[in-house]
Amino acid sequence: MRQQWVGRPLPRFEDEALLRGAGRYLDDLDPAPNACHAAVLRSQLAHARIAKLDPSAALELPGVVGVLTGADVAELSRPFPAGVDCPIPYRAAAVDVARYAGEPLAVVVARDRYVAEDALELVEVDYEPLEPVLDPLTAAATERLLASDRSFRYGDPESALASAHLVVRERFAFPRWSGTPLECYGVVADWDEATGSLTAWANFQGPFTLHSVAAAALGLPGSKLRLITPPDSGGSFGIKSTVYAYVVLMGLASRKLGVPVRWIEDRLEHLAGSSGATARITDVEAGFSADGELLALRYDVVEDVGAYVRAPEPATLYRMHGSLSGAYRVRHVAARNRVVTTNRCPTGLNRGFGGPQLYFALERTMAIAARRLSLDPAELARRNLIRADEQPYRTPSGGLYDSGDYAACLDDALRLARYEERVAERDRARSEGRLVGIGVACIVEPSISNMGYITLARTPEQRAGELPKSGNAEGASVQVSPLGGITVRVATAGQGQGHATVCAQIVADQLGVGPADVEVITEMDTSTSAWTVSSGSYSSRFSGVSAGAVLRAAERVAAKARRIAAHLLECDPDDVELAGGRAVVTGSADGISLRRVAGVAHWNPEALPPGLEPGLQATAFHAAPNLDPPDADDRIASSAAHGFVADVAVVEVERETGRVLVLDYVSVHDAGRLLNPLLAAGQVRGSFAHGAGVALLERTVYDADGNLLTGSFMDYLCLTAPELPPLTTGHRQSPSPFTPLGAKGLGEGTTMSVPAAIGNAVADALGRDDIELPLTAPRVWELLA
Amino acid sequence: MIPIEITVNGRRYRETVPARLLLSDFIRHTLGLTGTHVGCEHGVCGCCTIILDGTSIRSCLFLAVQADGSELRTVEGLAGGGELTALQRAFRERHALQCGFCTPGILMAAVDFLGRHPEPSREQVVGLLSGHLCRCTGYEPIVEAILDAAGER
Amino acid sequence: MKPAPFRYERPETLEEALGLLAEHGEEAKVLAGGQSLVPLLSMRFARPAVLVDVNRLPGLDGIAAENGHVRAGTLARQSAFGEAPPVLERVPLATEAVPHIGHFATRNRGTVGGSIAHADARAELPLALVALGGSAVLASRRGRREVAADDLFVTHFTSALEPDELLVETLWPAAGPGWGCAFEELALRAGDYALGMTACVLHIEEARIAVARVAVGAVTDRPTVIPEAGELLAGEAVDATLAREAGRAAARAVDPVDSLHASAAYQRHLTGLLVERAVLRAWEAAL
Known part of the structure; x- marks a missing residue:
C-alpha cells in the first residue's frame, strides 16, 4: 500500500486546542475533588542536621489540615532504589540531615496554597550546620561521597598512546544547567485507605522505570500505584522525570492526612529542588598519529550528581557509553567513571543527557589536536570519521551505529557555511586585530536508550547474580469503533513533540484514511495504557520505537480489516487495499467502507470469517533490536539508533566587552527518515536553543556554602529571542535499518553539538584552550584581560 | 474578602476575593479560565500575559482586586467559539508552538503589540519576545508567525 | 510564591492616599505599577500590613x-x-x-x-x-x-x-539647542538588569563643553554622578582620547563588588567603556 501521510510536513492537530487556551495541563485539571493544597518546607542550608522540626504552631493556623515531616517519610516509605549502592539513602524528604539547600523537610497541607505558605513560616526548624562539600574533586577523594568508581578498557589504549605522535592532555569542565520547562512540576495524590493504593496525577515524563522506583519506595506492587499523566505537559526536556519523587512525597501526605493532596511547584522551588544536568569534569588523553589519525582516547570522568544518587542516575554517564569514541574510527578507548555526591540538588535527565558533557570534551580535544598538528579541524574530523561503507559500525565500547554518510554531512555543513570563504574572512579579520573564530563539531546522536546500560555502573561480577536488563520497548493500541471512528492510545506521555499528529499520520497510512480521522489519546494511565518500563518520551525514542508500536498495532488492525472485508467481498485478503476510507478489491470497483467493516466486527460477529475474534482493535508492543545487556567485557549497545550532526560555528568576540557574537551557525543532520519534516525542524531548532543557552548564558551556580545563587528566572538566564544565534540547517535522510519506519531521534543532537562547536569557535577566536562555559561577556573578557 | 466586578472576554463576573489573590490565580482558579498559564510568578517568563483595558500586562504581577471594574481579554477570547484568528493560524502553520505553555502569553502580548505596531520590523518582534521565554521552539518560528500575521492585517 | 496577607486600600483621592500613608507609616507600602513590588510580595521579601493602591488617583498620569x-x-x-x-x-x-x-x-x-x-x-x-x-x-x-x-x-x-x-x-x-545626551548599558540579556550603565549629558557652547554630567548606575549603590569625568570634559572638545580619559576617570571613581555574573574588575572596566561610548555619542548629538 502506498504511504501518503508519513513524511509530510503536516501542521499539528494539537495546536487547535493549545492556541485556544484549551490545553489540559496538570494544574488545569481537578481530578480529585476537594483536594487540599500542599506547600513544601525546604532546607535553608546546604548541609545541616535538623535538630528540631516543630510544626505545632503551623497546625494551629486556621485552614491547615496537617503536616508530613521527614520522620513520617522515614516511617511510611523506604529509600528509593538506584543504579548503584549508595551509602547515603535517598528519600522523598530529608530525615535528620538535609543535604542541599532546597531539600524537602516537610509538607504542609492546607485549604489553599496561600494558607499553606502562611503555615510554612510557622514551622520551627533548628539547623545544626554541617560542612558542605561543593567541590567534585574533593568529593571524589572522600570515600563516603564517592558513589561509584568504575574503569573500562577497550583495545589497547596504553600502547596506542605510547606510540602516538601527539598526545593531547586536557581537562574540561561542563557546567550544571537545566532545560527549565515553563510548566513546573505538579502532582495530585489521592491515597485510598480501603485498598491501600495510591492514584496520582502528575506531569511526569517517564521513563516509566521510575514508576517502579516510586512504587518500591511506597512499598506497593506497581498495580497499587496508578500514575496518570495529563494530555498536555508544558515541556520537560528530561527534567520532569524526577516528578516521581514528589509523587511519593505527596502520596505519603495524602496517606497520612486522609485527604487528596494537590501540589503545584513554583518557579523558585523548581530551580532549587527539581533537577538539572550533571556537572562533569573530564580529563582527556588523546593520542594522534602525525597525519592526524586518532589512535586512542582515555577519559577520566568525575560526575557530580548532587546530594544523592537519584534514579535514574548515574545514567547520565552511561547513556553515551556506546559512543565514547564519538563519530570516529578510533579502536582503543578507556574510561574511568567516578560518580560523586556534593551538597547540591540531585541531577537527572536533561536534554542531551550526557551528550553535551561527552562531546564538549571530545570535540574540544579534536580542535586542540588540529591546532597542534597544524591541520584544519574539518580535515582532521574527515580523516577520522566512520565511513559510510563501515555501517552498521560496532564501536569499541559496544555501540552499534546504524547508517549514514558522516563525511557527506560534514561536507554539506562546510558548503552551507561557505567554510573556505569563512576561513579566509577570519584570517583577514585577524590581521585587522579582530577576534574571529570558527568551530566545528561532529557528533553521533544516539536515540532509543538500552534500559540495560545503567547496569554498567555495576561490575560484571555484581551483574552476574542479578536480573539482566536490556532493550527498549513501547506499546500502543489502535481501535476502530462500531461507527468506524479510529482511536489510538499511546504511552509516550509527550511534552509537546507532536506525537498525536505523527501517530495520526502513521495510522492514516495503514488504514487508508486521513490523519484528521484519527483520534490520538496522549493521556497516560499506568492502569489502562499499554506500556512497558521504557515507556515515556526521553532519549529521542518516539520516532524509532513508539512510532513502531503504533505502526505494529495499526498493521494488525489493517490486516484484520482486510480479512473481514475479503470475507464479505469474497476475495483474498491480499487483494484488499485500504484507501479513501474504504476496503477495495485491488484493480476493481468492488469495495465496502471501513465503517461497514468495523460495523460487522462489532455488531455482527456471526458474519466474521470463521475463527476471527469480534471487535476491531489491536494492542502491539515494539522492541528496538540489538539492545542486549552489557557483556562480560562491559561492552554495550547503549542505544538502538544513531543520527549524525555536523556543525560549523563562526563567532566574533568583541574585544572591549568580551561579548560573543555568533555570526553564523550551520547544522546538518542525518536522522534517518523524517516522519514529519515540520516537526523535525522544530526539534532541531529547540534543541539548538538549549545548546546555545548552555554555550552562551545558562548555568546553575551555588556559592561556597552551597547557597543557590541562580534561584529565580532573574538570575538563571534562559536564552531569549534577542540572544538566539542565527541558524541554518540541512538534512540528509539515511534510513535506519533498525527502526520500523527508518527514523532516528533528532531532538537532542544540537544540544550536544552546539556547546562544543561554539566553544571551539571561541577558543579559536581567542587562540587559547582554557575556555569554560557558559561564554558570557564577563567570563570571556576575563580570559582576554 | 473584597467584592469585585470584572468583565472577561465580554462576560461579566461578580466575585468576592481575598486582597492578596493574584490576578493570575483569579483567572485560572476562580474563573476557571485555565488558558492563561503561570510559569514563574515573578514577571520574567511571560506565560501569564493578558490584556487589561486594552494593554498587555503580566497577570502574576497584578492583584485580582486591582482589576475591579476592568475589562480583560485572555487567550480564550481571541477566537471565542469561532475560527482561529490570523495570528493563531500563523502559529500553527509556522509550528511556532510545541508544548504550548508559553503560547497564550505570547499571543496576548502580540495582539497588543500588533495593535500598536501594525507593520513591525523583525527586530521589533524579536524585542517583543525578549519578554517571553519559550524553551521548545527556539523562537524563530514565533518571530515568523508574528510577522506573517502582521503581513495579513 | 503567594503574598502574605495584607489590608488593601484603594484611595480615590490624593488626600485620602496621603491620609492612609500618614496613618500607617512604615506599615504601609504604595502599590503603583507593581512590577517590582508584587514579586517581592509573592516571595515574601516585602510584607506590608497595608497596601495602598494609588493607581486610581486622578490626574497623576499626565x-x-x-x-x-x-x-x-x-x-x-x-x-x-x-x-x-x-x-x-x-x-x-x-x-x-x-x-x-x-x-x-x-x-x-x-x-x-x-x-x-x-x-x-x-x-x-x-x-x-x-x-x-x-x-x-x-x-x-x-x-x-x-x-x-x-x-x-x-x-x-x-x-x-x-x-x-x-x-x-x-x-x-528639557534639552535645548547645544545639548546632547546618550544612555549606554550592557546586560547579558535584553531587558535584564545591567552589568554596567551610564548616562551622559553635555551642553556645548562654541564647540566646547560648557556643562558635562556623567552618571553611572548598576556598579554603585545608587545612581551616581561622576564629577571627575565631568571636570575632565569641561571646557574641552571631545575626541576619542578625551572620551577614553573620561571613561577611565569614571572607572577609577567606582568601587564595584563581584556579582553572580561579573567580577568587580569587569564592572569597573565596563563602566569606563560605556562612559567612553556615551561621551562620544552625547558629543555627536550636541554638535
Missing part, C-alpha cells in the same frame, strides 16, 4: 512640557513616557533609557514614579533623572517638597521619601 522641563505624573506608565511627544522632543535621554527597562508588557504597567521611588541602583530611570539633574515632588499631609535627584537616592532600594510621603511627579529638565 506628561507635559513646561518651563524648561517635562513634568511626568507619578502614574505615567513607562511605555507611555518613553513615547510621549514632549519626552521624545525634549528628554531624548529618557527615550533612550526606557527600552532597556524590562519588557513590553512590564513597561505597559510599570510607572515612572514607581521606578524612581523604588530607588533600585540598577534601574534606568533613576540614573537618567540623576544625569539630567532632575527632581521629584513628594507630597504628604505635611505639605509638598521638591527634592533634587542627587539627594533623592540614598542607597540601593532606599530613597529620601519619608514613610508618609508619596512621590507625585518627576521633573525632567
Whole structure:
C-alpha cells in the first residue's frame, strides 16, 4: 500500500486546542475533588542536621489540615532504589540531615496554597550546620561521597598512546544547567485507605522505570500505584522525570492526612529542588598519529550528581557509553567513571543527557589536536570519521551505529557555511586585530536508550547474580469503533513533540484514511495504557520505537480489516487495499467502507470469517533490536539508533566587552527518515536553543556554602529571542535499518553539538584552550584581560 | 474578602476575593479560565500575559482586586467559539508552538503589540519576545508567525 | 510564591492616599505599577500590613512640557513616557533609557514614579533623572517638597521619601539647542538588569563643553554622578582620547563588588567603556 501521510510536513492537530487556551495541563485539571493544597518546607542550608522540626504552631493556623515531616517519610516509605549502592539513602524528604539547600523537610497541607505558605513560616526548624562539600574533586577523594568508581578498557589504549605522535592532555569542565520547562512540576495524590493504593496525577515524563522506583519506595506492587499523566505537559526536556519523587512525597501526605493532596511547584522551588544536568569534569588523553589519525582516547570522568544518587542516575554517564569514541574510527578507548555526591540538588535527565558533557570534551580535544598538528579541524574530523561503507559500525565500547554518510554531512555543513570563504574572512579579520573564530563539531546522536546500560555502573561480577536488563520497548493500541471512528492510545506521555499528529499520520497510512480521522489519546494511565518500563518520551525514542508500536498495532488492525472485508467481498485478503476510507478489491470497483467493516466486527460477529475474534482493535508492543545487556567485557549497545550532526560555528568576540557574537551557525543532520519534516525542524531548532543557552548564558551556580545563587528566572538566564544565534540547517535522510519506519531521534543532537562547536569557535577566536562555559561577556573578557 | 466586578472576554463576573489573590490565580482558579498559564510568578517568563483595558500586562504581577471594574481579554477570547484568528493560524502553520505553555502569553502580548505596531520590523518582534521565554521552539518560528500575521492585517 | 496577607486600600483621592500613608507609616507600602513590588510580595521579601493602591488617583498620569522641563505624573506608565511627544522632543535621554527597562508588557504597567521611588541602583530611570539633574515632588499631609535627584537616592532600594510621603511627579529638565545626551548599558540579556550603565549629558557652547554630567548606575549603590569625568570634559572638545580619559576617570571613581555574573574588575572596566561610548555619542548629538 502506498504511504501518503508519513513524511509530510503536516501542521499539528494539537495546536487547535493549545492556541485556544484549551490545553489540559496538570494544574488545569481537578481530578480529585476537594483536594487540599500542599506547600513544601525546604532546607535553608546546604548541609545541616535538623535538630528540631516543630510544626505545632503551623497546625494551629486556621485552614491547615496537617503536616508530613521527614520522620513520617522515614516511617511510611523506604529509600528509593538506584543504579548503584549508595551509602547515603535517598528519600522523598530529608530525615535528620538535609543535604542541599532546597531539600524537602516537610509538607504542609492546607485549604489553599496561600494558607499553606502562611503555615510554612510557622514551622520551627533548628539547623545544626554541617560542612558542605561543593567541590567534585574533593568529593571524589572522600570515600563516603564517592558513589561509584568504575574503569573500562577497550583495545589497547596504553600502547596506542605510547606510540602516538601527539598526545593531547586536557581537562574540561561542563557546567550544571537545566532545560527549565515553563510548566513546573505538579502532582495530585489521592491515597485510598480501603485498598491501600495510591492514584496520582502528575506531569511526569517517564521513563516509566521510575514508576517502579516510586512504587518500591511506597512499598506497593506497581498495580497499587496508578500514575496518570495529563494530555498536555508544558515541556520537560528530561527534567520532569524526577516528578516521581514528589509523587511519593505527596502520596505519603495524602496517606497520612486522609485527604487528596494537590501540589503545584513554583518557579523558585523548581530551580532549587527539581533537577538539572550533571556537572562533569573530564580529563582527556588523546593520542594522534602525525597525519592526524586518532589512535586512542582515555577519559577520566568525575560526575557530580548532587546530594544523592537519584534514579535514574548515574545514567547520565552511561547513556553515551556506546559512543565514547564519538563519530570516529578510533579502536582503543578507556574510561574511568567516578560518580560523586556534593551538597547540591540531585541531577537527572536533561536534554542531551550526557551528550553535551561527552562531546564538549571530545570535540574540544579534536580542535586542540588540529591546532597542534597544524591541520584544519574539518580535515582532521574527515580523516577520522566512520565511513559510510563501515555501517552498521560496532564501536569499541559496544555501540552499534546504524547508517549514514558522516563525511557527506560534514561536507554539506562546510558548503552551507561557505567554510573556505569563512576561513579566509577570519584570517583577514585577524590581521585587522579582530577576534574571529570558527568551530566545528561532529557528533553521533544516539536515540532509543538500552534500559540495560545503567547496569554498567555495576561490575560484571555484581551483574552476574542479578536480573539482566536490556532493550527498549513501547506499546500502543489502535481501535476502530462500531461507527468506524479510529482511536489510538499511546504511552509516550509527550511534552509537546507532536506525537498525536505523527501517530495520526502513521495510522492514516495503514488504514487508508486521513490523519484528521484519527483520534490520538496522549493521556497516560499506568492502569489502562499499554506500556512497558521504557515507556515515556526521553532519549529521542518516539520516532524509532513508539512510532513502531503504533505502526505494529495499526498493521494488525489493517490486516484484520482486510480479512473481514475479503470475507464479505469474497476475495483474498491480499487483494484488499485500504484507501479513501474504504476496503477495495485491488484493480476493481468492488469495495465496502471501513465503517461497514468495523460495523460487522462489532455488531455482527456471526458474519466474521470463521475463527476471527469480534471487535476491531489491536494492542502491539515494539522492541528496538540489538539492545542486549552489557557483556562480560562491559561492552554495550547503549542505544538502538544513531543520527549524525555536523556543525560549523563562526563567532566574533568583541574585544572591549568580551561579548560573543555568533555570526553564523550551520547544522546538518542525518536522522534517518523524517516522519514529519515540520516537526523535525522544530526539534532541531529547540534543541539548538538549549545548546546555545548552555554555550552562551545558562548555568546553575551555588556559592561556597552551597547557597543557590541562580534561584529565580532573574538570575538563571534562559536564552531569549534577542540572544538566539542565527541558524541554518540541512538534512540528509539515511534510513535506519533498525527502526520500523527508518527514523532516528533528532531532538537532542544540537544540544550536544552546539556547546562544543561554539566553544571551539571561541577558543579559536581567542587562540587559547582554557575556555569554560557558559561564554558570557564577563567570563570571556576575563580570559582576554 | 473584597467584592469585585470584572468583565472577561465580554462576560461579566461578580466575585468576592481575598486582597492578596493574584490576578493570575483569579483567572485560572476562580474563573476557571485555565488558558492563561503561570510559569514563574515573578514577571520574567511571560506565560501569564493578558490584556487589561486594552494593554498587555503580566497577570502574576497584578492583584485580582486591582482589576475591579476592568475589562480583560485572555487567550480564550481571541477566537471565542469561532475560527482561529490570523495570528493563531500563523502559529500553527509556522509550528511556532510545541508544548504550548508559553503560547497564550505570547499571543496576548502580540495582539497588543500588533495593535500598536501594525507593520513591525523583525527586530521589533524579536524585542517583543525578549519578554517571553519559550524553551521548545527556539523562537524563530514565533518571530515568523508574528510577522506573517502582521503581513495579513 | 503567594503574598502574605495584607489590608488593601484603594484611595480615590490624593488626600485620602496621603491620609492612609500618614496613618500607617512604615506599615504601609504604595502599590503603583507593581512590577517590582508584587514579586517581592509573592516571595515574601516585602510584607506590608497595608497596601495602598494609588493607581486610581486622578490626574497623576499626565506628561507635559513646561518651563524648561517635562513634568511626568507619578502614574505615567513607562511605555507611555518613553513615547510621549514632549519626552521624545525634549528628554531624548529618557527615550533612550526606557527600552532597556524590562519588557513590553512590564513597561505597559510599570510607572515612572514607581521606578524612581523604588530607588533600585540598577534601574534606568533613576540614573537618567540623576544625569539630567532632575527632581521629584513628594507630597504628604505635611505639605509638598521638591527634592533634587542627587539627594533623592540614598542607597540601593532606599530613597529620601519619608514613610508618609508619596512621590507625585518627576521633573525632567528639557534639552535645548547645544545639548546632547546618550544612555549606554550592557546586560547579558535584553531587558535584564545591567552589568554596567551610564548616562551622559553635555551642553556645548562654541564647540566646547560648557556643562558635562556623567552618571553611572548598576556598579554603585545608587545612581551616581561622576564629577571627575565631568571636570575632565569641561571646557574641552571631545575626541576619542578625551572620551577614553573620561571613561577611565569614571572607572577609577567606582568601587564595584563581584556579582553572580561579573567580577568587580569587569564592572569597573565596563563602566569606563560605556562612559567612553556615551561621551562620544552625547558629543555627536550636541554638535
